[in-house]
Amino acid sequence: MKINLIGVPLHLGADKFGCNLAPKTYREANIVNLIESLGFEVFDCGDVNVLETDEKRKYEHHPNLKYLHEVVDANNKLAQKVYESISNGNFPLILGGDHSLGLGSIAGASKSIKNLGVVWIDAHGDINTDITSPTGNIHGMPLAASFGIGHEALVNVYENRVKIKEENVFHIAGRDLDEGEVELIKGSKGQFYTMDKVKKLGIKNVVKDMLNYFKNKVDAIHVSFDLDSIDSLFAPGTGTPVKDGLSVEDAKYILESLALSGMMCSLDIVELNPVLDKDNKTLDIAMYLIKNTLSKLKYGLENRLTA
Ligand SMILES: NC(=[NH2+])NCCC[C@H](N)C(=O)O
Numbered sequence: 001m002k003i004n005l006i007g008v009p010l011h012l013g014a015d016k017f018g019c020n021l022a023p024k025t026y027r028e029a030n031i032v033n034l035i036e037s038l039g040f041e042v043f044d045c046g047d048v049n050v051l052e053t054d055e056k057r058k059y060e061h062h063p064n065l066k067y068l069h070e071v072v073d074a075n076n077k078l079a080q081k082v083y084e085s086i087s088n089g090n091f092p093l094i095l096g097g098d099h100s101l102g103l104g105s106i107a108g109a110s111k112s113i114k115n116l117g118v119v120w121i122d123a124h125g126d127i128n129t130d131i132t133s134p135t136g137n138i139h140g141m142p143l144a145a146s147f148g149i150g151h152e153a154l155v156n157v158y159e160n161r162v163k164i165k166e167e168n169v170f171h172i173a174g175r176d177l178d179e180g181e182v183e184l185i186k187g188s189k190g191q192f193y194t195m196d197k198v199k200k201l202g203i204k205n206v207v208k209d210m211l212n213y214f215k216n217k218v219d220a221i222h223v224s225f226d227l228d229s230i231d232s233l234f235a236p237g238t239g240t241p242v243k244d245g246l247s248v249e250d251a252k253y254i255l256e257s258l259a260l261s262g263m264m265c266s267l268d269i270v271e272l273n274p275v276l277d278k279d280n281k282t283l284d285i286a287m288y289l290i291k292n293t294l295s296k297l298k299y300g301l302e303n304r305l306t307a
């Protein structure tokens, strides 16, 4: 198994410059060497090509889906890379970029894996639609679109089908939810462990619930990690920071437990904004989490084979 690095220099889904620079920042911080030092072979697939556009064309395709055409195009390309990586027996590590890239990751992973589970770790719900979104930023919509709720252009990214079952979604660390998102969660078949719930239960119990929930339920799990799930005090370098979030150790524990479970097939690390970061704090956290998570992947594979 190789690790496939896939960079997604996309910020149009966030409508804020900066997170498009993150893939370059990770490479300059020697992410490839870091992963190789864990004993993995790394193949860097390079960056997904993002179409050029400009501010004036934001609403060209839809009044509340900014840069719709460009975001969909980038996700179609990403989905193909993720699909190829997994179907070749490799592990795609997707480096964002804004979180709209979850559309493409999940589309690609769910083409290889029939019954895909998704763990979405995020201060935000990312379950808005063009109707409920207060901003029109597509990075607030990818999770809903993946389970079939939202504009058809997002739901049908890459392939005309709903990518995952709503009940296969496990969301952790929500604490900045919009009205429409709260409504959707109320009637949802997905699992939503908000920050309040995390604090009440403790992270160990959250992870226990998560692993039990997915046991015998899904074929594999795609993990989508938004760095703003971490408390903005520790991780200031994101476009939409929120306080009172996960500690770095909480995040580490969630991710390493998923790696050790043997169920994780792919991983997004999103929303690093190097322009907003302070002393590389957020970059360092991201690198630390990537290193620790991947270092546990091998044990996960063994666990899977012996299970
Ligand atoms: N991936 C993210 N950081 N999403 C932030 C979304 C913020 C807000 N809920 C919106 O829909 O615009």
Ligand SMILES: [Mn+2]
Pocket: 099, 122, 124, 126, 139, 226
């Ligand atoms: Mn997000």
Ligand SMILES: [Mn+2]
Pocket: 122, 123, 124, 226, 228, 229, 240
């Ligand atoms: Mn977020």
